[in-house]
Amino acid sequence: MSKKSVAYKGSSNYIVADELRNAVNIAIALQKPLLIKGEPGTGKTMLAQSIADSLDMDLIIWNIKSTTKAQEGLYVYDTVQRLYDSQFGEANVSDIKQYIKLGKLGESFLADEQVVLLIDEIDKADLEFPNDLLWELDQMSFYIPETKETIKAKKRPIVIITSNAEKELPDAFLRRCIFHYIAFPDPEGMEQIVKVHHPSLDKRLMEQAMETFYTLRNVPNIQKKPSTSELIDWLQALVVGGINPNRIKQEMPFLGVLLKKNEDLDTLLNQLHGKAQNRGGQQVNNLNRYYR
Amino acid sequence: MFTDFFYTLKNFGVPVTFNEWQTLLDALEAGMAGSSLTGFYYLSRALLIKTEAHYDRFDMAFANYFGGIETPEGLPDKIWEWLDKELPQIEITDEMRRNHHQLDLEEMKRMLAERLAEQMEEHHGGNRWVGTGGTSPFGHSGYHPGGIRVGGQSRNQSAVKVAGMRRFQEFRTDETLGVRQFQVALRKLRQFTTRLDGARTELDLDATVNKTCDNAGRLELIWERPRENGIKVLLLMDAGGSMLSYSRLCNQLFTAVNRSNHFKDLKVFYFHNCIYDWLYHSSACVQNDYTDTEYVLRTYSPDYRVLLVGDASMAPYELLKVGGVIDWDLYNDKPGIDWLRQIRQHFEYSVWLNPVRRDYWDWMEGSYTLKTIASVFPMHEMTIDGLEQAIKGLKTKQAVQAI
Known part of the structure; x- marks a missing residue:
């Protein structure tokens, strides 16, 4: 890959695994969108920022909501403003061009320098949303009928798409993407990540906290497992609270920072107090016939 | 050249299509696998697999197809440095192929250990020491059928080993999973009522605005039939x-x-x-x-x-x-x-x-x-x-x- 002029190497405030870096470089070289999936808090969104920083490019973020339409990413024709102007304003209404507002995708096409375009949480949108963007992402161009103009990318942007897997994405769309799943970091990787955020952390505190954190993640039946961002917040809380490292494992202070659901706290308590044999006691009540 | 691999993937239940395969071949042509198995592993996975649910199947197929290819670990850092240099490709003749009889893995590992003990300096080309190029069974970018590749792009673990670890087993969709996954699956159970029947009760704002503008400002309301899940x-x-x-x-x-x-x-x-x-x-x-x-x-x-x-x-x-x-x-x-x-x-x-x-x-x-x-x-x-x-x-x- 040495002859490629652009190669992503990671940036100072973001730890990138080799696998992920490879995937990014493949996507850049093949000029295809990179689809990133992974548990919440594994840094999917941060990745785009890091790529932009490392390659010294501008970052354009298109946040997708459940109501977002594909069209909005291309352009919006502000008919209301035009109507308003036609009745009260002095602006030249016949010039439709001034009522065309480019969306994020359009913006990234028209940028003079290559940019990084982040389409964040694409799965939030309607099922058909990705399909509506197939052509635009493939050809990097679209047509505006109102002005009879074709907007074509000056420099193909690097497209990063993130998904939380709330909806399955259509196959046709997937075929055009490079896919990478960010696995949850192992303890060593996590240590590096934590060091970026808390450079001068007491070693003993770190050890104890990490051990507790991974024990928690491995408790079966936890519905919302604590993620990286929760660990970082928790460490912050431990430092601010001046907690003695030796107490962390036994007492698990500020547990609410890590576990955010009542059910999960209950599950954990059950586990700790050896009530495992009665696990799901409530469920047993539901089906209380012991014979067939 | 890897056509068999394509079918192995299919056999293991990975839905690969020809288009994606073509992209992979193009990428290989462009040298993006870094002429190593690990590079090939990540490249092909990124291009062929589109959901983490299939990672495990991919790993199994990969281990099945490329099984038996291994690289030793734990080499001194200095040797890694020597090896971290790329060389032009060398021509391989039939004669060269004949000269090298296949060594078995155990014997080679032993030989490699011996040579590591003896070798004191950087080496490129040649046929005995660990280095780049040449025809020694040890090192990278050289030629030896069935030799041990040492260094080059994949330093850490052999791809087969990574694949063999099956780290993504838990994402298999044929496992039984939690409430949320059920919910996501159930979400697919929907069928919107058509817009062809029913009363027009919903104001279509966009159409109204457009129509009104078309009329140069005379208000015209457009009504639409609402769509809802009829299941x-x-x-x-x-x-x-x-x-x-x-x-x-x-x-x-x-x-x-x-x-x-x-x-x-x-x-x-x-x-x-x-x-x-x-x-x-x-x-x-x-x-x-x-x-x-x-x-x-x-x-x-x-x-x-x-x-x-x-x-x-x-x-x-x-x-x-x-x-x-x-x-x-x-x-x-x-x-x-x-x-x-x-x-x-x-x-x-x-x-x-x-x-x-x-x-x-x-x-x-x-x-x-x-x-x-x-x-x-x-x-x-x-x-x-x-x-x-x-x-x-x-x-x-x-x-x-x-x-």
Whole structure:
């Protein structure tokens, strides 16, 4: 890959695994969108920022909501403003061009320098949303009928798409993407990540906290497992609270920072107090016939 | 050149298409695998696999196809440095091929260890020492059939080993998973009413604005028919004793169905082992708290999607005989199987979800009744994959398949 002029190497405030870096470089070289999936808090969104920083490019973020339409990413024709102007304003209404507002995708096409375009949480949108963007992402161009103009990318942007897997994405769309799943970091990787955020952390505190954190993640039946961002917040809380490292494992202070659901706290308590044999006691009540 | 690999992937159930394969070949042409197996592993995975659910299948296929290729670990850092240099390709002649007889892996590992002990300096080209280029069996970018590649792009672990670790096993969709996954699967069970019928009650703002602008400002309201999910669900759950061991799984499904608020209507009934004249309102199957099955069949329209959940295993007489009901103070005039057939006939879409793993269906206790019921309803095991298939079956009319 040495002859490629652009190669992503990671940036100072973001730890990138080799696998992920490879995937990014493949996507850049093949000029295809990179689809990133992974548990919440594994840094999917941060990745785009890091790529932009490392390659010294501008970052354009298109946040997708459940109501977002594909069209909005291309352009919006502000008919209301035009109507308003036609009745009260002095602006030249016949010039439709001034009522065309480019969306994020359009913006990234028209940028003079290559940019990084982040389409964040694409799965939030309607099922058909990705399909509506197939052509635009493939050809990097679209047509505006109102002005009879074709907007074509000056420099193909690097497209990063993130998904939380709330909806399955259509196959046709997937075929055009490079896919990478960010696995949850192992303890060593996590240590590096934590060091970026808390450079001068007491070693003993770190050890104890990490051990507790991974024990928690491995408790079966936890519905919302604590993620990286929760660990970082928790460490912050431990430092601010001046907690003695030796107490962390036994007492698990500020547990609410890590576990955010009542059910999960209950599950954990059950586990700790050896009530495992009665696990799901409530469920047993539901089906209380012991014979067939 | 790797065409076999393509078919290996297919055999392991990875849905690869020709387009993606073509992209992979292009990428290889461009040298993006860095002429190493690990590079190839990540490159092909990024290009061919589109969901983490298939990572495990990919790993297995990869290990199967490229198995037996290994690189040793734990080499001194200095040797890595020497090796971290790229060389031009060398021409390989038949003579060269003949000169190198295949060494077996154990012997080579031993030789490598010996040479590491002896070698004191950087080496490129040549045929003995660990270095780049040349024809020594050790090092990279050189030529030796069956040699050990040392260094180059993949320093850490051999791709086969990475693949062999099967780190993504837990993402397989044929595993049984939690409430959320059920919910996501259930979300697919929707069918919007068409915009062709019904009253126009919803103001179409965009169309109104456009039309008004077209009229140069004279207001014209456009009304649209609303679209909503038209799916109605009838959930029938077995609450018999043999279901106890699956109560957690069933509870997860139940929670997921209940939380799915996108159904137009959701009705839940319980039965004890098999359906007879009565459908109970609670999972305890209390005998005075029920609705007549006859009534359900009469009042619920055929477009209700029926989801039956149960292990379908019972004594044969419970299913086939008049008076076979297990509660001994009850009596049924019609055998259970007839009731099941009637439900299947009345409702256009119905499936049976079985929490028992498919592997056990053939030889478990009660496999006779299970098979009889599976000849009436399409039966799927209660995993994410199974649920998705079941939901497909609830959206399209599905024939019963022999199992």
